[in-house]
Amino acid sequence: MTTDVATSPSTSASPCPGGPVHAMHAWIALPVIVVFLWLDHFHLDLFRQVAGGWTGTGRTLALAALGYLPHWLVVVGVAALLAGPRRAAWALGLHRPPVRGFVLALVLTLPMLAALAWHAPLTITVDTPHALLRQAVLPGFGEELLYRGFLFGLLFRFAGWGFLPAALGAALLFGGAHLYQGGDAAEAAGIFALTALGSLWFAWLYVEWENDLWVPVAFHVLMNAWWLLFPAADNALGPGWFVAIRLLVLALSIGVTVIMARRRGGLRIRGRDWLWGGERLRA
Numbered sequence: 001m002t003t004d005v006a007t008s009p010s011t012s013a014s015p016c017p018g019g020p021v022h023a024m025h026a027w028i029a030l031p032v033i034v035v036f037l038w039l040d041h042f043h044l045d046l047f048r049q050v051a052g053g054w055t056g057t058g059r060t061l062a063l064a065a066l067g068y069l070p071h072w073l074v075v076v077g078v079a080a081l082l083a084g085p086r087r088a089a090w091a092l093g094l095h096r097p098p099v100r101g102f103v104l105a106l107v108l109t110l111p112m113l114a115a116l117a118w119h120a121p122l123t124i125t126v127d128t129p130h131a132l133l134r135q136a137v138l139p140g141f142g143e144e145l146l147y148r149g150f151l152f153g154l155l156f157r158f159a160g161w162g163f164l165p166a167a168l169g170a171a172l173l174f175g176g177a178h179l180y181q182g183g184d185a186a187e188a189a190g191i192f193a194l195t196a197l198g199s200l201w202f203a204w205l206y207v208e209w210e211n212d213l214w215v216p217v218a219f220h221v222l223m224n225a226w227w228l229l230f231p232a233a234d235n236a237l238g239p240g241w242f243v244a245i246r247l248l249v250l251a252l253s254i255g256v257t258v259i260m261a262r263r264r265g266g267l268r269i270r271g272r273d274w275l276w277g278g279e280r281l282r283a
Contacts, residue, residue: 029159036151060130068142075150092149093213101214108252109222115245116230140221149213152203157282162275171199181235190237
């Protein structure tokens with residue numbers, strides 16, 4: 001079965017560049033998973049070996065060039081091989097302007113910013129601009145591209161996986177990647193649960209905002225940035241009140257997304273989409 005996005009009612013608002021999209025292929029899952037595991041296993045290794053002790057501008061540039069850029073090139077290259085060079089950005093959810101995502105995230109994360117400003121002191125040092133790049137911008141974009149745009153997105157949109165199998169698989173790996181931040185078993189379990197939930201949330205936002213990866217990227221970047229400017233804890237868990245405020249941001253984003261989806265004709269993920277991928281959700 002093939003679907004021409006130029007004529008399909010559910011995809012005509014956002015056509016794929018380069019013409020019609022061909023049927024899904026289950027075999028896509030294997031190279032995507034293999035490449036993801038390879039990239040995730042060697043995450044930041046080259047940067048740590050070359051510039052692990054550097055500071056300031058040198059550390060920031062090295063992190064971008066050695067820690068993230070090689071991953072981005074591989075991810076875009078694989079997407080280009082699977083979907084075609086002209087469709088690589090579209091396949092990864094990077095084909096839309098980022099403005100919408102950042103405006104949405106800025107408005108909906110204001111409660112988090114206000115709560116942090118109330119409970120924690122504003123912390124700005126000479127290294128803060130670099131820290132924002134290293135701890136908010138680069139990981140916010142890089143993790144969303146790898147976990148949501150590449151792993152989840154390609155499995156769900158092109159390999160025929162349902163939302164739950166694809167999103168849960170990515171969430172378990174994402175939560176596991178943050179376990180090192182826990183000081184003990186209980187704290188590690190809390191970090192795992194919170195980051196895995198965040199991964200599911202970001203995957204849902206990605207799809208419901210018409211496969212726009214900039215939406216979860218914006219939430220990820222801004223939430224990391226607020227935490228950096230008003231440090232409330234030294235790991236991804238934080239105190240109870242901060243867990244609650246993040247859950248509030250999650251709830252607000254779900255509410256706004258549902259309202260906007262109803263204006264477009266309804267939520268994109270429904271029925272069999274939860275368990276089986278659907279071509280209509282590509283665009």
